[in-house]
Amino acid sequence: MAFVPSLPLPTLSSSSAAPFRSSKRPFKPVHTRVIRASRSESSPTESAGQVRRAKNPKELHLLYAVWNAVASDEGLPSLAPDELDAASSTVHLIARAPDRSVSGAARLVRTGQNARLDRVAVLPKWRGKGVGRALVDRLLVLAAPVEGAIYVNATRGEMGFFSILGFETLGNEFIDGIVQMRTMVYRTPVCAPASGCVGLHHTSVRVSDIERSLAFYGSLGFAVTDKFVTGGGQRACYVEGLGTRLEFVEANDGHGGLSGLQGVPHTGFDRLVFDVTKACTDLETFLQHLERRNGGMMNVAAQPAKQVAGSHVVSVASVYDPDALPIDFIRREAQVPSELRTKVDW
Structure with missing residues (x-):
């Protein structure tokens, strides 16, 4: 899945992968706003492997290795840690393939009462295997308690992917750095x-x-x-x-x-x-x-x-x-x- 960085920053080198841990509770994709909180820190899927929170600076380093590899593949500027990484409300996710290698990364950023799905990225080798969907599913569960909107700023190439997962375009196109983007808000059914x-x-x-x-x-x-x-x-x-x-x-x-x-x-x-x-x-x-x-x-x-x-x-x-x-x-x-x-x- 495509990834668009927000700041032109230097590249970080990758590091060795952290140990893989399986989960006894399978993660079930959810696409309504009434999302049940996950009871497990990790969320395995059959083909996508495992999605869980990054818990330490070493794993954050691995996330940036993914983000910069994807940015390089798409001819975009590289990234370095920013102030959002240090915010207590920010959640980082790391995806691991069945062979324990890192396959994708994402983070959830709080913006006032809203929550933004940010830097959802999958390495080229693992695209089409459900990794991006597993990352988004997990982000939606984590974002469910927010009072406001759950949204993502998507490029034209990403809009189809997010629309399948329940997001709808809202507002006009805007330029983020050198890339045209549109805000997409997660839609929910009518409810009590x-x-x-x-x-x-x-x-x-x-x-x-x-x-x-x-x-x-x-x-x-x-x-x-x-x-x-x-x-x-x-x-x-x-x-x-x-x-x-x-x-x-x-x-x-x-x-x-x-x-x-x-x-x-x-x-x-x-x-x-x-x-x-x-x-x-x-x-x-x-x-x-x-x-x-x-x-x-x-x-x-x-x-x-x-x-x-x-x-x-x-x-x-x-x-x-x-x-x-x-x-x-x-x-x-x-x-x-x-x-x-x-x-x-x-």
């Missing part, structure tokens, strides 16, 4: 709201009496998960039950309703809100991507802006569907520390 996957975050419902609504929906099995006050001073809360999440916002305009579309007061359904935290690295790029997919036509009601929603700081953008129904997209940017949260006394 509590699991934190990409999908419907909640349905917003405007109510005339929030206590009365809580009593009714409580009888249906819904429970309050978060209380807050909106920017307009309305009492609001999230409730979960029956496999979904609702947001109640109480009417307080003095006329039994809140201002809805075109300023018409109403209660009832307000809007669909989709959580795309794990589907993009930022909301601006996500909207541009949607606009391109819709032929350049997108009725944007509100550009991305940050606000506090319950226990999170979120970016929010709004669009209208073809029937002028509002749809919000939110991206969780940070969690509000408990000591800074506004006390809700209703």
Whole structure:
């Protein structure tokens, strides 16, 4: 598989391979965001050999031997250790072939709340044997706990490989050094709201009496998960039950309703809100991507802006569907520390 370095740095020589260790637990490739954590440090596959973490400077030296061999084969600048290697959040992976020789390397880099698959490289001799896929599978398991997106910056030649494994292009091409690249984000299926996957975050419902609504929906099995006050001073809360999440916002305009579309007061359904935290690295790029997919036509009601929603700081953008129904997209940017949260006394 191709590999694109990010910095033109000098080459390191290789070193002898560390002892090979087998694992009793086979690693199973996973391609949904609901990824079960691996119980084993090593992950063998039948043809690819073994993928596990690099644990010491000697093995890090072996990784750079792989990266520089691939860079040389493709006519690209060589690499040397950088500040990301020393970061406590960075994870290095080494792949070993059945004959115990080193066959590939990769690393996982944290960028804020996101995780980037970086320097996924396989030596020419071992390409087409599942080594690249085994490295990516392992990286996805390690990246699963992140709050944000899992992504990779891929060259044109790599995009087909990553698309097969569940990645989708997002944003425009950019130049990294001397190579054209595009960001690809790992896509996930629609899932239950509590699991934190990409999908419907909640349905917003405007109510005339929030206590009365809580009593009714409580009888249906819904429970309050978060209380807050909106920017307009309305009492609001999230409730979960029956496999979904609702947001109640109480009417307080003095006329039994809140201002809805075109300023018409109403209660009832307000809007669909989709959580795309794990589907993009930022909301601006996500909207541009949607606009391109819709032929350049997108009725944007509100550009991305940050606000506090319950226990999170979120970016929010709004669009209208073809029937002028509002749809919000939110991206969780940070969690509000408990000591800074506004006390809700209703």
